[in-house]
Amino acid sequence: MGGPCTRADAEGIFAALIDINEVAELLGVGKSRADTLSRSKGFPDPAVERPRIRLWYRPDVLAWRDRTRP
Numbered sequence: 001m002g003g004p005c006t007r008a009d010a011e012g013i014f015a016a017l018i019d020i021n022e023v024a025e026l027l028g029v030g031k032s033r034a035d036t037l038s039r040s041k042g043f044p045d046p047a048v049e050r051p052r053i054r055l056w057y058r059p060d061v062l063a064w065r066d067r068t069r070p
Contacts (some may be wrong), residue, residue, distance in 0.1 A: 017055040019046060026061055042068070 018026070024034035037043055044060035 016058050018058050023061055
């Protein structure tokens with residue numbers, strides 16, 4: 001525990017990161033609606049936020065979806 005990050009660790013981390021297209025797919029909405037939702041109060045903060053890309057942890061988005069789905 002706490003040792004160096006292995007290639008498998010890195011691949012697992014990156015596999016868990018999703019972009020807005022994947023957010024839209026998980027939520028069953030279009031990209032524009034997903035972008036609007038991703039900026040709403042209560043939506044998980046992006047794990048990575050740069051000028052041209054935002055990435056979220058898949059489990060965070062799934063948990064949000066499960067909490068907010070009617």
